[in-house]
Amino acid sequence: MPREPAWRVFASELNSSKCYMKATEPKMPSYVVTPLGAKVSRIFIVGVLTGVRVVSDEVIKARVVDQTGAFYLFAGKFRPQVRQILESTPAPQFVAVVGKTNVYQPTEDQMYVSVVPERIKIVDEILRDYWVFDTSRKLKLRIEAMSEALKMSDPTVAKIMDLGFSRKIAEGIITAIQHYDKIDVERYMDMLKSALKHLLPEYQELGYELPNISDEINEEEEENPEEEEMVLRAIEELDDGSGASYGDLVDMLDIPQERIDIILDSLKDRGEIYEPKIGRIKRM
């Protein structure tokens, strides 16, 4: 069996995924299928490491951002080298990451994609620009394939391949069409153009800022008792005995989800809440 390719996909496309194809047999890969049909089991990312949090002796969370959003890294204990680099690298820093995709599905219609890094390395800005360009041209190809497929009355893998697209692209497109009700190709076209614009000399001279690095760092350091209180109250309200569902909590609160994650982690660290099971939260 051929080795799974390391896909080049922007964070926003990966995070919009709501389709997960779980391996049916041991040793077979599982895939996150993006709305544009990238069937991602392995991924190659070059971006900016903006935040690292040691959750426990076994788990480190980190964020790597590109021009469209953030990849959520979830490093376990099996990769001591990855852990060592994450723990010792001050953010912000350009990094290259090879990892496997994973998902967290608190409820049936919710899905959060994360990346389990296999390797990580500190790199320079030039490599990041190359990655953005390479990822852009691959995104362009999927946009074209998807646009063509959406024009067909009965799209099939063979018909897409007849237009010159590769088998992997064609299969991904068909899976995406079957799974997603509406695929907003325009959105990805805008994403593609804005990503490429960042590579132009005029932007480079301006020194384009990375998405909210400073904000994110502040967020992490700053304690906000008001928000914590809101979260705690919401947990109590939603608790039907078996704990509050994570999904309901996110829906109920008018706080960005990333921020909620941070608050929950900090409350957990302080022993104010616990998870009786995955996706359920209770007050102590």
Next chain:
Amino acid sequence: MDEFEKAVDDIYEATGGIMERDKIKKELREWISRFGVPLIVAKREIISKYHGKVPNNDEKYITVEELKPGMGHVNLQVKIVSINQKTYEVDGAKKIMHYGMAGDETGVIPFTAWTLDVDLRKGDCVEIHNAYTREWQGQTKLIIGQNTRLKLMPPNSVKVKSNVKPAKIVELHPHMGLVEVVGKVISADKREVYVDDVPREIYSGTIADDTGEIPFTSWDIPVQAGDVIRITGAYVSTYRGMAQLVFDNRSTVKKEDLNIEIKSIPVQVESLEGRGGFNVLVEGVIIDVKDGSGLVYRCPECGRALNGTMCPVHGRVKPRADLRVKAILDDGTGAVMCLFNREQTEKMLGMDLDEVIEKVKENMGNTSVIMDMLEEKLFARPLRVRGNVIDEEKYGLRMFVKDFDFLDLEDISKKAESLLEELGW
């Protein structure tokens, strides 16, 4: 009722009951199991042996498209697309069989003729009565047997559907059937071989177009380096994990007055899966440097990388130091294991073998210091490599790197600009 029982019944009826069923069964089984004669043939042979009437429905013609394996008594009107002969021996006697391709307006099918009652040539149109079919390498094959009758038809009374697919060299893949390729012959060597005591000429070399290069083997058709040729009706096979183009007298080869620009453009790794590639260019990023890269010690006899001084084949030896890299190159469409030799590894490290050995000594003989250097140099680095790629079940895609370069990343903004222009920005 199974096929066998049905055949017994058919024979019983066709021979008018002169033989008992058990006797028929015994004889039929012997034909099949001892002599390996296909059921359908055995049935007909037994019927004719006992002067029964072989059932036929001569009036009905079917088309090539309708043929399936295991059909008996078929009648067709076809054109002989190609025909060749082979000698074989039965009980010490030499016999000639013919084989080739026949077609009509619905398709083309391979045939074998054990006997021919007319002298068939390429291009003849012919009525075939009472032939049968068999499965052969997953395909239907038409068999012209002892009871088949042939009748020549007026020339060109049957038209043949062309099932030859025009293809660029990068697209060539085993199992794609007959292809038409236009390319420039890069090299061609002639040699002579004997096949079934018949002297034959083989021309082998490589041929290229603007998408890639592929090895070829031409049977009996002279091919000259430097010529641009159009080969119609060639097929693709794999040899040692690599696709090659094969053609012979069944194909037509025409010299073309064309200029073909041979460019080296990177291929997508995905396109090499299942076929490998000759002298291909791949651009990607190193996403893994495998254990066993760096300084290795080999058996001086067989070149095996050893753990100590014991070679599993040659016993205790004085190992020879060598450098190599095994790394995974990934272009987002697939991944290929690249094998770099000593000289290439020295280029990556900026150190020669002696310096590497010295460095390892400084580190108490720990070779992982070199592995770490290679990791640092290679991981996440965009690279362009060229070499032969073979695809074997056990190892996946592997390239023996002929040359490599780190990609120049300085002109990314220009490339971004032209991509944006393409998008109508």
